[in-house]
Amino acid sequence: MDRQHLKQLVKEVIIEMTKPEIPIGISNRHVHLKQEDFDKLFPDEAVKKKKDLKQPGEYAAEQTVTLVGPKGEIPNVRLLAPLRSFSQVEISKTDSFTLGIDAPISLSGDLSQAVEVTLKTKEGSLPIKGCIIAKRHIHMSEQDAEIFNVKKGDLVKVEVDTPQRKTIYEDVVVRPHKAFVLEMHIDTDEANAANVSPSTKCRII
Numbered sequence: 577m578d579r580q581h582l583k584q585l586v587k588e589v590i591i592e593m594t595k596p597e598i599p600i601g602i603s604n605r606h607v608h609l610k611q612e613d614f615d616k617l618f619p620d621e622a623v624k625k626k627k628d629l630k631q632p633g634e635y636a637a638e639q640t641v642t643l644v645g646p647k648g649e650i651p652n653v654r655l656l657a658p659l660r661s662f663s664q665v666e667i668s669k670t671d672s673f674t675l676g677i678d679a680p681i682s683l684s685g686d687l688s689q690a691v692e693v694t695l696k697t698k699e700g701s702l703p704i705k706g707c708i709i710a711k712r713h714i715h716m717s718e719q720d721a722e723i724f725n726v727k728k729g730d731l732v733k734v735e736v737d738t739p740q741r742k743t744i745y746e747d748v749v750v751r752p753h754k755a756f757v758l759e760m761h762i763d764t765d766e767a768n769a770a771n772v773s774p775s776t777k778c779r780i781i
């Protein structure tokens with residue numbers, strides 16, 4: 577084995593040995609709203625903070641909406657804030673059956689395939705063509721991306737060692753950003769299928 581080869585191998589072993597475990601955030605169904613849509617659903621209100629989320633600056637609001645589809649309704653769907661430049665509704669596959677809509681599995685922010693769902697509050701009702709099932713992803717800092725030897729948009733395999741339902745997720749998108757902290761986001765269907773609890777940790781394999 578030549579020197580160059582050996583160096584590469586040592587680097588790979590070090591990466592493998594120092595890779596931190598990744599906390600899991602289970603995302604329940606939620607909505608993001610742009611100001612204009614917020615004002616239609618909650619006239620003369622300000623966004624009220626309920627609790628901070630793990631990603632810095634992100635929080636759950638006191639406000640909730642009801643999702644209305646052709647087959648059913650889902651009440652008490654939480655608004656996540658701060659408000660964004662576009663409105664987006666994130667549901668699970670199970671929710672899509674309840675509502676009777678064929679929502680695509682898309683990366684958050686990609687609404688090219690998004691379907692319509694109606695948001696309802698006491699004050700108003702608003703159809704939004706922005707409903708998706710969020711593709712599972714890992715938030716991480718740019719420093720984490722170096723440690724894991726991955727870059728933005730990479731698809732990785734992640735192993736979760738849960739009681740009775742040890743699972744490997746494929747197609748997990750890497751999302752490095754300087755403001756992000758390390759956390760994999762999956763939805764409630766994915767978490768339940770693998771018996772994941774809020775304290776479960778996982779690792780990239």
Ligand SMILES: [Zn+2]
Pocket residue numbers: 713715761
């Ligand atoms: Zn996320």
